Amino acid sequence: MTGLALETVRKRQGVSQVQAAKLLGLSQPMLSHMETGKRNVSLEVAQRAAELFGGEPTALPLNPLPRHSDETLASELGRLGYPGYAHLSGRLRNPAEFLLDALDHSDLDVRTTEGLPWVVLKYPHLDWSWLLREVKLRNRQNRLGFVASLANRMALQNGPLVVLNVLEPVLRELEDARLAKEDTLCQESWPLSRKQHVRAVRSKLAAHWNLDTRLSEVDLANYVA
Structure with missing residues (x-):
């Protein structure tokens, strides 16, 4: 700020x-x-x-270093206004910093993971230059690409036009930086058998971003901004 x-x-x-x-x-x-x-x-x-x-929390200072626990991230997501965690209220955090921290977790609570596209929808004017730079440094651009793509699809259905306008150049940059390596959406501890099963049934969008996840816009319908 x-x-x-x-x-x-x-x-x-x-x-x-x-x-x-x-x-x-x-x-x-x-x-x-x-x-x-x-x-x-x-x-x-x-x-x-x-x-x-x-x-606005987007005006808060950004620090790429803090790593918060699952419990803390959940309370911060609630403080940002996420309906799924309306009963929680942690310290206010810059949404770009929150997204970086969450996406860089090897393993993250599935309920918190479901809230990440909502953050993009709620705060489309976050510091994308900072976030894109930091996720690329950590090879997490596929995770952000998938989350932002889900938010974009939700915006196409119900969201304001401004979200689509903001996300268009972001998704272009993430597409150019897309990695070929297979990954999960913050579920690295899954056994190989589960990863293979999810890979066989994942959506085309998840396959495009080379992520083993079953998350889709259907799971997020109740939380559209």
């Missing part, structure tokens, strides 16, 4: 700088320095401001 974004969400809520500093646990001069760009907005302040003043 930039200082300007912090100032914008604060003013949008009609909160004075003095009031905001108190709520954020800062001195007023420190908050002023952050809003004017003299000091960087820390992750903790950005998260607290987004929670207090309703800022």
Whole structure:
């Protein structure tokens, strides 16, 4: 979150700088320095401001390093608004960072995996340049390609046109970077026999992205944004 974004969400809520500093646990001069760009907005302040003043999570700082547990990822997905985890509410996280963390897991809870296309639909204006760069560094572009393709199909059925416009160049870039190696959608511990079975019955879309998964848009019908 930039200082300007912090100032914008604060003013949008009609909160004075003095009031905001108190709520954020800062001195007023420190908050002023952050809003004017003299000091960087820390992750903790950005998260607290987004929670207090309703800022978009896509404005939160991005860090490719944090690895969160299945339980934490589930609560973060709930905090982002995913209907399947409406009963959970973790810390607010940038959706691009959340997707990178989830897609880079060797094994991930199936219920959380089902929520990944929803994240793309809900937050189409995330930092795609950052996310595409990071998934390519980890050879996870096929996983993102499949998830984004599912989101695109869901948008074709029910979603706003803006999602399709945003995803078109993203999918082109992922297509160009598509890997020939077979993979799973975050289920690497499956025994070979199960992988072979799923490969035999997977969708054409999953086969295109060389992923052993049975996930399809039919499984996601209840969670269209």
